Amino acid sequence: MTHIHYEKVFHTSFAVIALILILLTIPNSSLGLKIQSHVNIGGAICSETDQGNNPLISGQTCSGEGCSQDRCESNKILKEYFCSDGQKSYQNITCGGSCYDKACHPKPNFIVFIADDMDYGHLGVMGSPYGATPVLDEIASQANIFPNAQSTMSVCRPVLASLASGKFPNENYIFHNYSPVATPNQSLLVGDSIIDNLRDAGYDTYLGGKWWEAPGPTAYGFTHLGEGTSEFVRVTQQSAFDFLNYSATSEKPFFMWYAPSLPHILHDASPEMQAIFANTQIEVPAWVPAEDTEQFIIDQRKFLANIYRLDVGMGEVLNQLEQTGQADNTILIYLLDNGFAYGYMSKYGMTEKGLRSPIVVKIPNQLEY
Numbered sequence: 001m002t003h004i005h006y007e008k009v010f011h012t013s014f015a016v017i018a019l020i021l022i023l024l025t026i027p028n029s030s031l032g033l034k035i036q037s038h039v040n041i042g043g044a045i046c047s048e049t050d051q052g053n054n055p056l057i058s059g060q061t062c063s064g065e066g067c068s069q070d071r072c073e074s075n076k077i078l079k080e081y082f083c084s085d086g087q088k089s090y091q092n093i094t095c096g097g098s099c100y101d102k103a104c105h106p107k108p109n110f111i112v113f114i115a116d117d118m119d120y121g122h123l124g125v126m127g128s129p130y131g132a133t134p135v136l137d138e139i140a141s142q143a144n145i146f147p148n149a150q151s152t153m154s155v156c157r158p159v160l161a162s163l164a165s166g167k168f169p170n171e172n173y174i175f176h177n178y179s180p181v182a183t184p185n186q187s188l189l190v191g192d193s194i195i196d197n198l199r200d201a202g203y204d205t206y207l208g209g210k211w212w213e214a215p216g217p218t219a220y221g222f223t224h225l226g227e228g229t230s231e232f233v234r235v236t237q238q239s240a241f242d243f244l245n246y247s248a249t250s251e252k253p254f255f256m257w258y259a260p261s262l263p264h265i266l267h268d269a270s271p272e273m274q275a276i277f278a279n280t281q282i283e284v285p286a287w288v289p290a291e292d293t294e295q296f297i298i299d300q301r302k303f304l305a306n307i308y309r310l311d312v313g314m315g316e317v318l319n320q321l322e323q324t325g326q327a328d329n330t331i332l333i334y335l336l337d338n339g340f341a342y343g344y345m346s347k348y349g350m351t352e353k354g355l356r357s358p359i360v361v362k363i364p365n366q367l368e369y
Helices: 014-026 069-074 134-140 158-164 195-201 238-249 271-276 290-323
Strands: 040-041 045-046 080-082 108-113 144-146 205-208 254-259 331-338 360-363
Touching: 069 144, 108 144, 108 158, 108 290, 134 290, 134 331, 134 360, 158 195, 195 205, 205 238, 238 254, 254 290, 271 290
Parallel strands: 108 254, 108 331, 205 254
Antiparallel strands: 040 045, 144 360, 331 360
16 A cells, blocks of 8 residues: 555544444444455355445355356346355345445454654654654555544543544543542543444443543443553563454454653663663754753654563564454554653643644455445
8 A cells, every 4th residue: 555645634633533433333334345355255255345235255255145156257147145154135236236235244353552752753754854653654555544633622531522422522521630539520421432342333342541530441342452551562562462462363344542751761671772862963963951961862862772572562462463364354553542752742732732643544454444
């Protein structure tokens, strides 16, 4: 896939992500996927075109009334047929034109990478010269890019709630990083999440890292829980590897909420990672006082090491995804919860450095929307 930049500002960026997930996964959605392959119907090879329904997987066979080679060759419409696993399709099928059965095709997997307190200017895909995001940059080279997308607020919890619900803070009543236990009337409503929808659509749903809402992640649709905020990726992400190993043999598609507290403070990457940026030339804004310049450079280098730490973690997960044979059916989404930048008004503020959250969406080549 050739990467595309969409320059228009999306003020509703997280509602857009919510809509993408819903449309691609919920039955009877108006947005379909098509696979660039051929389907064997009753012994005949039929190629498909997209009519808003997912096609059969390549190599599956069907049998039933009208499902024969001569019908395929004559381009007749099959009103119904049975797949090899016994599932029945009520879709109109044109052999030789479009051969579909949504029930027979596996739904796509999703991994949503959520960077926590990230400066968009430090992303290679946004022109950063620092080289802290090689994994993301490789994803972006094959992805659709929304460089001007905006967060719903410039602080963590409201943004994550918007992503989970597809609603703005004035709609879900979550405006700040208040404790959901202390303020139960300001928590995401149980059942009001995309994760619930995905679970109900037959998905295994995994949470790694940050989640604010009470009474807890399982109440909002998560079926598999990984390490929590303080440990996920910072210490280990073994649960993510275990989940991908499990999903490789599961009959269900999966959704992964990948939300480590990175590159969020503490900026305490390993000495080896910090050494990578020890001599990096840092651009210092003119308004930083001379007596603060040295500390500014030190802080920026530590920040870059933490960004790289997140990028390495993403790369390890993607390697596991490839090794388990699931990469070709997995849609990758990368975004920031909110901005953070040394030397600029950012987090907690109504500025571009606090609100701008580029979105990168990679859809494998054989999945086209």
